[in-house]
Amino acid sequence: MITYACHGAAKDVTGSCHLITCNERRVLIDCGLFQGGEETEARNFREFEFDPASIDALLLTHAHLDHCGRVPKLVREGFRGRIFATSATRELARVVLLDAGSLQEEEARRAQRSDRRGNGNIEPLYTVHDALHALDFFAVDVACGQSLQIAEGIRATWQEAGHILGSASIVLDLDDRAQQRRIVFSGDLGSPGRPILNDPTPAPVADYVVMESTYGDRPHRALPDSIEELDQAIRTTFERKGNVVIPTFALERAQEILYYLHRGIRSGAIPAQTRVFLDSPMAISATEIFRRHPECFDEAMREELGHGDPFAMPGLHFTRETSESMGINAIEGGAVILAGSGMCNGGRIRHHLKHNLWRQRSSIVFVGYAAAGTLARRIIDGARAVRVFNEEIPVRAQIWTINGFSAH
Structure with missing residues (x-):
């Protein structure tokens, strides 16, 4: 049977x-x-x-x-x-x-x-x-x-x-x-x-x-529109001298965002002097694993590999050590910070939220799914203040929710 x-x-x-x-x-x-x-x-x-x-x-x-x-x-x-x-x-x-x-x-x-x-x-x-x-x-x-x-x-x-x-x-x-x-x-x-x-x-x-049906009840936003909105979020935030904080899932989403940042800097859509911090030891390790598996890449990506590393760019910093991560807190503007967890329930992202949520000049850019009950969902839903490390942090940063990057 x-x-x-x-x-x-x-x-x-x-x-x-x-x-x-x-x-x-x-x-x-x-x-x-x-x-x-x-x-x-x-x-x-x-x-x-x-x-x-x-x-x-x-x-x-x-x-x-x-x-x-x-x-x-x-x-x-x-x-x-x-x-x-x-x-x-x-x-x-x-x-x-x-x-x-x-x-x-x-x-x-x-x-x-x-x-x-x-x-x-x-x-x-x-x-x-x-x-x-x-x-x-x-x-x-x-x-x-x-x-x-x-x-x-x-x-x-x-x-x-x-x-x-x-x-x-x-x-x-x-x-x-x-x-x-x-x-x-x-x-x-x-x-x-x-x-x-x-x-x-x-x-x-x-x-x-x-079969999965995560997005079975609604259409996807077009990917090119989402890439343009990400570029826009970075440009407008840098114009007011703030930081862009991106809560990021370590597998796939972090590498995908690095890829789009690489393209944006190369095309001029993002300032060439942009400092990018991948502040997630797990995402760093995952990126190294990506590089070892070109058999998973499509034809366009394999062609891209012929011109260099598509996950690298001038101004990119991999911050494995806690001391390196803490050093980012001193940067008040001009940085793109990718850190996990994507739903903000744990990980280094909470430190970056503590140091940027209250800053009107900064932006928090959500590029992934946020489940009900998570810190990410509370911020997306318009909370005026949230608790981070048992401290009440006012939400004054600009909040962006870009839905077209979903891997579903």
Whole structure:
């Protein structure tokens, strides 16, 4: 018998997790983190609705946390199967999961310090050690276009999804001797014609399609309009001698914005003397991984590589060290600052918001999705003041929301 069960991302955006059973073999597609407000993220601490030890294999569509972020928890609770992913996804997942483990430890320590009721030891969802152990189960690198026999009666094919580096849709061909079925799991899908990555491969004829619909109820804004608005935000902010702060997701969005800044400076749409700070160790590591995977790039991007590094420009600074990040706080104008997290719930972006939100000369430019309950969403929705590091910060900076950069 063939069965399908959804354990995340149904009637929701995050926490992707799908279970296929065929010939008594059990395969998961993705095992993602629930992200958003406190109520949503509390779901990460619940027990899985299946026995992790019963899972034979985990197939990953890509390395975003909402698709791979519970893998260390899955392993810690008994999973001993193999993890299949593209090589770019495996490399990015290492960066993402180690960072997530560190953040989980930090959040647990913070919660412990503020636990005035003495509820006992507060454990993180998982630790850096758990994340490192989980990486040992990434056993098979798969190329887009490749088919593999995962278990008896279960064959999987990875196809280009065009979402982030290494992302894929997964086609499952299932045969339980009584029936044959094809199920397509889209993963997250990019739009055709976008720069940098290969376009999504059209899905084959299938019996069932499990498809993302993040923007299924509204049209995308045209990308050229969004690029022009980003250039305009930078020009007008620099005219009043302020900084441009861009909360940025470390995977894909940071590299995409670097690419557009490179183009803007080269074309003259952005001042040539612009100082750009990529203030995110994870985004810096991800950018280095991008450079190692030209097989994921479309033809135009490969041509661009022939003229130099499309993610580099004069005035670009990679700030890995905390001291370098703190140094940016002294800059009152003329800088573009990219930092995570994109939803502003953690990471170095909070320091930059603390130092720029109250400045009328500065701009905060949102270029990605902001879930309900996050600091980013409160700012976008027009909050006059927000709490950052337990301090009330007035919102006086100009707020820009540019929706056309979505990788969905």
